[in-house]
Amino acid sequence: MAQVHSNGSNKDAGMNEQPEAGLNDMMTGQLYMPKESDFFRHLEQRHRRGKIGRLFNYISIAVAGLALMALVLNVVNEAFGTVGVVNTIEPETLTDGRPLGALSSDELAMILADNAGARLRVLIRDTISQVDNAVFTRSTVADIVGDGDVDAAIADELLKNISREEQAGLLARYAGKTALRRLVLEEVVEQQVIASFPLADAIFNFEATKAEIEGPILEAYAKKQGLDEAKVGVIRYYSWLDGEFLATPMSSTPALAGVRTALIGSVGLMIVVILVSLPIGVGAAIYLEEYAEHGFVNRLIETNVRNLAGVPSIIYGMLGLAIFVRALAPFSSGLIFHYNFDAPDVAAVVERIAPVFDGAIRLDGQTIVSDSDLIDAQMAQNLVDTFLHFGTPSLTMQGNSDIRELSDALAAALDTTVDVVPVRADEAHDIDIRGNYFRFDVAGDAGLSDAVFDELMAKLARINSFAPNGRTLISAGLTLVLLILPIIIINAQEAIRAVPYAIREASYGLGATRWQTIWNQVLPAATPGIMTGTILSVSRAVGETAPLIVVGAATFLLTDPTSPFSQFTAMPIQIYQWTARPQGQFADIAAAAIIVLLALMLTLNATAIFLRNRYSIRF
Secondary structure (H helix, E strand, O other): OHHHHHHHHHHHHHHOOOOHHHHHHHHHOOOOOOOHHHHHHHHHHHHHHHHHHHHHHHHHHHHHHHHHHHHHHHHHHHHEEEEEEEOOOOOHHHHOOOOHHHOOHHHHHHHHHHHOOOHHHHHHHHHOOOOOHHHHHHOEHHHHHOOOOOOHHHHOOEHHHOOHHHHHHHHHHHOOHHHHHHHHHHHHHOOEEEEEEEHHHHHHOHHHHHHHHHHHHHHHHHHHHOOOOOOOOEEEEEEOOOHHHHHOOOOOOHHHOOOHHHHHHHHHHHHHHHHHHHHHHHHHHHHHHHHOOOOHHHHHHHHHHHHHOOOOHHHHHHHHHHHHHHHOHHHHOOHHHOOOOOOOOHHHHHHHHHHHHOOOEEEEOOEEEEOOOOOOHHHHHHHHHHHHHHHOOOOOOOOOOOHHHHHHHHHHHOOOOEEEEEOOOOOOOOEEEOOEEEEEEEOOOOOOOHHHHHHHHHHHHHHOOOOOOOOOHHHHHHHHHHHHHHHHHHHHHHHHHOOOHHHHHHHHHOOOOHHHHHHHHHHHHHHHHHHHHHHHHHHHHHOOOHHHHHHOOOOOOOOOOOOOOOOOOOHHHHHHHHHOOOOHHHHHHHHHHHHHHHHHHHHHHHHHHHHHHHHOOOO
């Protein structure tokens, strides 16, 4: 057999040059195939390496499963358990022996009215108010509750001018029974959870747990509160995660705190992220795959997109702080849309400046009339235009303008010149504007006194004192858009690239244009991959904390966000804030919030799997 192989090699050598290894084999007479013993030895080594690899995979899966199981068990153990509750005032003394749950909304509201005192208006502000806190005390009842059908007798009144019973009626009508019961427990009963034990202790060691709560823990609580004795109202199994936990806003009392505000904030962020990132990401992917020339520039763009996908999230937070929170503050705060801000109109400005001229400036229909000897009708019109300009926010007018800019504009409207001199508080002719003192010297023959100009400057500075706050839900959402946009672009590119080119050629052959082909053929086929990548990217954004902290998410917020321009918090921020608290009960509600967040993310992932399986197209 070796001879045959050698002869064959000689024939080949006469026609083609053989590699050196082949000549060596020919000269030594060795076979290309290994010996049978060597073959089985090598096969056994490969099988052994394969078994080691499989064993390593099994061990990795087991370790990961054990870690996940330990995490779930730890979270569940903290989210459920036993609590000991102490009431400063027993609820039965307020309800003639009836349980709080059996009371109507009107009865609960009257308990608050009888016991909360001046805090009743604060409770209305924190629970049912529809206006910004900055204008709450100046708003009418109808504006506060946001309902035009409120009792006409009190609709146009300030809240402080209506009776305690009427305030309680507002709470009863608009707060809801669950919220009122929580307020009674927090504000009147002052319910406190003095101890909480995890689920394992509640199941396996309940009697010892009960004895510890009723003994040393209760004594320590009474001593801390300066009480001769204290009584545990109830010791019971307790679930920190329930329907009330999902429907209740944040509270300083762990047993009464919930995740409603944070959950609404997270859902609002998801909506902003999806609505903005999906069209931009898919549009960029379509351009890069279907329109851009596949040359150096396109490769450079794709490389940078992939690099951006690996940038730490806190860097995007800093970018969002610089762009959306600060540079675009008039937009992200909603000021340019007059959100929570009433821009002055001509009538309001005339009413503001008329007292300066002893009422000699008035509005006759749409015309500004001046009967003053100091300014004519044209100057009055210029003056109103100046107030409107500096009192209405825009991308170029962000409030708190420089004093010299205000004085120059006011002087130009009055056709005069003014010298602005910063002074000390004890000097003559000084005027306090935003905590600093100035003297305004009007040109000698202008006809206007320094006092009149001072008063106009004070009113103009006041109307210009608004300041945009860009730390809103829209800023955080756009920051998260920047974070996941590279990932969406990459996933969308891969989904579009996976569509066979034959589909495009067939569409072109039938006379379709490039865009018709993309819209009617490529995108429907790529939709499952695009949607899967988008939802998985959004699920990552939902769990981000660092960018939200940088752009200014609130850590304690009692009011729900009602628009993209509202203050907000989110589930990761709430969990982080609770785990940083020293009280043990906050760790328990943090575990309950973790379960809610995991459920939200699993829902998103399940949706991605469903869309992939439901709309997938196989070629």
